[in-house]
Amino acid sequence: MIGKIGRYELESIRGVGGMGAVYKAFDPQLNRTVAIKEVISDLLRDPRAVRRFEEEARLLAQIADPRVVTLYDFFQEGGKTYMVMEYVEGEPLSAHVQAPRLGPVELHAILLEIAYGLRAVHRLGVVHRDIKPSNVLLTADRKVKIADFGIATLPARDPTMPEGTAKYIAPEALAGEAIDGRADLYALGVLGYELFLGDARFNALFPDVVGEPGNADLRWKAWHLDRSRRLKPLNEYGVPVSPWLGAVLAKAVEKDPAARYPTIDALIKDLEVAREGLAPTRRFVTGPVPVAEPPKASAAPRTPPRPWTIAAVVLALVSGVVVIPLLFHRPQAGGAAAGRLRLAREAVEEAQRLLAREEYDQALDAVNRALQLNPDDRSPSRLAEEIETRRQAKRAAADRAAEARRWREEAKRLEAAADWAGAAAAYERAIALEPSDALRAALAAVRARLDVPRRGPPGSLVLATRPPGARVFIDGEERGATPLHVPALSPGRHDVRLVLRFHEESVFAVEIGPGETVQRDVALNPSQGGILVVTDPPGARLFLDHEWQEGLSPVRLGGIPAGQHFLWAEKGPLGIDQEIFVTRGETTTVSLRLERRPRPQRVAAREREASYQEALDQAQDLAVQKEWGAAAERLEQALAVRDTPEVRRRLLQLRAAAALEAVRYRESIGDFAGALEACAGAGAAADDPEIRRAEARLRHKRDHLLLVAAGPFLLGSDGSDAESDERPVRAVHLDGFLIEKTEVTNARYAEFLLAMRRNADHRRCHPDEPKGKDHTPDGWDTPAYRQASPTPDHPVVYVDWFDAYAYAAWMEMRLPTEAEWEKAAAHDPGTGRKRIFPWGSDWDPLRCNGEAAADGFERLAPVGRFPAGASPWGALDMAGNVWEWVADWYDLAYPSSDPDVSRNPQGAASGTMRVVRGGSWIDSRVSLRAANRHKLGPAERGDKVGFRCVQDIRR
Incomplete structure (x- = not known):
């Protein structure tokens, strides 16, 4: 016994988890072994950590499932908080992932057990948020226990906090979106791939994530967020599972949560179906314990049920829980049974023939058929084991x-x-x-x-080691200590051995040519040992050579270079220092009794340095998660320890990022005045280039965006002038949006070009955009362009669809859909009716810049010169001047080939031509109707084509 907590006798410390230290202990009152979790002493000062610890306890107390660790007790003592839980003797599932040793059937069963446990969690409205192999324990008899609910989401907590482990976290959590149980399904799917593939094969699928130096967590998060990258079904990676199971796991790891299973029950259903397609190598029982229920009343008479036969009863004792899964089968009758037995025998014979030809996948399929035809005969299972063994041998x-x-x-x-x-x-x-x-x-x-001795003049060898002072043996003869020059060595091969106390020997061969001088610089690895530190009282923090060590006493520290070291242990006001000696290959026990003693200055200095570095690291992690305010707080803590220009620069960047977050939120809801106030309130960070650019963008939006309210309208036309691609008229509903009052001008587009030329940042451009595109309109700096569009207030022209898309993204807007453009141009919210032209249903050539000479412009006009032609929402120039690019592909089936699309139609999913709307300065009345449609290739440019942008309104 190393101490007591309450009535519990502490036997050993099992390590430090995400939020607390964990002890193995004995409960003398109930005569059982338990696990006790204690808040780490450093975290006791943080009320949020203690609060989360208490949440974890309350959460565990609500879950009653044999696959989830059981909470026995929860109490506070001496200012500390403890949880007493079921003690599970087993190993984390991560041990199997590192060294795979189970077959597909066992792995499938384990995956189902985890899913059943998660079902119990989800039924309480809880999301675990950290499903991963190290948080799943596997007992010796293959029972599953889900542990560590330290960051689980209760209904009262913020479900958008991007917590979890980078390798398993769902894309929507990283994107800051609200999450639900589908985030756990994503993590379970990733765990499933890792489980069946093993660590090495799984990591081999992501060479750009795990194969590069640096922060792998950042690269994992980037991979999850990239929705173009997906995992293939398991069976396509050579894993011996059915295509059904491959499809199930592939669906679980869909990047879009809407494409995943909606609930854990739906996933379990398909996993259970997939289980029937696996050839078992060993009988492994999974699933919830069947509970006998009284028959339900029915108005209609029922056929008496056939007798059921209990095929197997499996009893297993797991941490005091008796699990009794029952397997049943129906007896087969008459000729049908005989036919199934014959087919089963034929399937076994076919499997044996296929095995002889080394066609292992087909052989396993035949075994599966035999097992399904005759479940009573388990002999095909032995054949399946032989098939799997021979396949693995062939692969090896x-x-x-x-x-x-x-x-x-x-x-x-x-x-x-x-x-x-x-x-x-x-x-x-x-x-x-x-x-x-x-x-x-x-x-x-x-x-x-x-x-063969080589002839010629002797050579020499120059040796250096890090650290120096190693004894040098050449061909078994000691020649001195490094650094060393060994002359007069005969040409040929020589064996070299380097020996330095407390370091591993280095043995290698050198080839010396006639008259050649060979140089070698060798880094010697320290030989290592370990220490077991036991303190009175236990629970002390340890510093080895003034560096903090993870874990609380009693604790084993390994990988320590052999030799003399300084050890400091402390707990509260108590502490002790001692010189220790570590012997190579041995673990030395160090027993310390703590006394009232001041902390050594070097320990205090190192801890300050450690707290400084920890604050920097935490700030970096929080910045990655876009927790700008919290990251700035950590940097302020670092500044309190050490004030450096670099930290101040980073702090300014974070404050700018925090201000930009507030700006973008206000911008996303259409509160441009509030967003400008947030820019002005950024303090010293207001000089940040991003904030200055945001101010310019926001002023434009404040002055030039118009609201088009949500609601229904009639899309298309059936009038006498209507073309076939405008029919039929359909009632559609659009969410509210903001649209630019006029077309994008040369002045606004010039700002975009300047930004692109400075930064060459094409990340927001369309992925299909041609490489090397710089978005400069044709002839931009030439007299020909100035003749076509002469002033800064004229619409920009000679731009293609990709140019318009890139500009809109730069402005943090987008191109309108056809439906949005047409509603903004012609829907009258006052009457609920559709206009033929933006100003009404009667043609008036003086209200727009079309082909008529009476409009006053021979060619292109500056924007906004026809206020009498405004649409019901106030948008100008939506008839004439320039055709305007919209987002949609051109499709004859307008607005969609799917007649059920009635809300926010997006047009065709693909095509070769993009849509332009509104007509131009050279077009006649028919082309200037609001419902008229025209098409162009996305890379086409001309002096009659421009665009305007829209912005969504976030609610």
């Missing part, structure tokens, strides 16, 4: 052959470079993997070259 042999081939090629390369020692070592590795007479002959030839 192929892997060994490939590895041997790589070593053969490496040996030949080294042989060509006359590196005989390296070539010999490579041939030895190849022979160990795939022995052959040819390889042995090649090795003998290389060794013969090593054994």
Whole structure:
């Protein structure tokens, strides 16, 4: 016993979890082993951490399921908070992921067990938020226990907080959207892939995430957020599972939550169906415990049920819980049963033939058919085990052959470079993997070259080590200590051994040519040992060589370089320091009794440095999660420890980011005045280039955007002038949006071009945009363009669809849909009727810039010169002047080939031509009608085509 908490006798410390230290303890009152979780002492000062700890306890208390760890007790003592939980003797599922050793049936069963446990959690309206292998325990008899509810979402908590583990967190959580149980389904799907593939094969699918140095968490988050990248079904990665299971897990990891299973029950249903398609290698019972229920009353007479036969009863004791799954089958009758038995035998014979031909997948399919035809006969299961064993053996042999081939090629390369020692070592590795007479002959030839003395003048060897002072042995003879110059060495191969106290020996060979001086600089690895630190009282923090160590005493610290070290242990006002000696390959027990003693200055300085670095790291993590305000608080804590220009610069950036977040929120709801106030209130951060750009953008939106209210309107036309692609008229409903009062001018577009030329940032451009595009209109700096569009107030022309898309994205807007454009142009909210032209149903050439000479303009007009032609919403120039790009692909079926599309229609999903609307300065009355449609290739440009933008209104 290392101490007591309440009535519980502490036996050992099991480690430190996400929010608290965990002890193994004994409850003498109930005579059982328990696990006790305690808030980390550093976190006791943070009321949020204690509050979350209490939430975790209340959450666990509500869940009654054998697959979720049970909460026994929850109390506070001595100013500390504790949870007493079921003690589970097992290993985390992550151990299997690291070293796979179970077959597909066992893994499928484990996945189902986790899903059943999650169902119990979700039925309480709770999202776990951190489903991952290390939070799932697996007992020796394959029972599952879900643990660690430290960041679970209760209904009262903010469901948009992007918490979780980067490798498993759902895209919607990273995007700051509200989450529900589908976030857990996404994590469970990722866990499923990792479980079936194993750590190495799973990570191999993401070379750009795990194969690069740096912060892998950031790259995982980027991968989840990139909705163009998806996992293929498991069976397409060579995993021996049914296509059904592959499809189930692929659906679980859809990036769009709407494309996933809506609930855990839906996922469980498909997992259970998929289970029937697996050939079991061992009987593994899963699923909820069947509960007998009284028969329900029915008005109609019922056929007496057939007798049921209990096929198996499995009893397992897991942490005091008895699980009794019952498996049933119906007895088969008469000739039908005989026919099924015959078909089952034929399926087994077919599987054996396929196995002889090494067609393993087809053989497993045949075994599955046999098991489904005759569930009573378990002998096909043994055949399935043999098939799986032989398939794994074949795969392992192929892997060994490939590895041997790589070593053969490496040996030949080294042989060509006359590196005989390296070539010999490579041939030895190849022979160990795939022995052959040819390889042995090649090795003998290389060794013969090593054994032949080379003639010529002697060479020399210059050796240096880090650290210096290593004893040098050459061909078994000690020659001195590093740094060392060894002259007069005969040409050929020499064996070198370096020995330094408290460091691992380094042994290697050098090849010295006639008269050659070879230099080697060798880094020696410290030999390592460990210490077991026990303190009175327990629970002390430890500092080794003035550096804080993770874990509270009693704790084992490993990987310590052999030699003398300084150890400081502290708990509250108590502390003790001691010089310790670590022996290579051994664990030394250090027992310390804490006393009232001041903390050493170097420990205090290191902890201040550690707190500084921790604050910087936390600020970085919070910034990644876009928690700008909290990140700024951490940097202010770092400044209190050390004031540096770099930290001040980063703090200013974070304050600017926080201000921009407030600005963008106000902008997204159409409160442009409030957004401008947020820019003005940014303080020192107001000089940030992004804030200055936002101010210019917001002033334009405040002065030039018009509200088009939500509601129904009639899309299309059936009048006498209507073209076939305008029919039929349909009633559609649009959400509210904001639209620019006029077309985009040369002045506004010039600001966009300047920004693009300064930054060349194309991340917001359309993914299909041609490479190298700079969005400059044709002839922009030439007299020809100034003749077409002469002043800053004229509409920008000679722009294609990609230019319009990029400008809209730069303005944090978008192109309107056809339906939005037509509603803004012609729907009268006062009467609820549709106009033919923006100003009414009667043609008037003086209200727009069309082909008529009477409008006063021979060609293009500056924007806004025809106020009498305004639409019911106040939009100008929606008839004539320039055709305007909209977002939709052109489709004859207008607005959609789906007649059920009645809300926010988006047009066709793909096409070759984009739609333009509104007519131009050269067009006649028919083309200037609001319902008229025209099409152009997305890369086409001309002096009669421009655009205007819209913005969604966030609610």
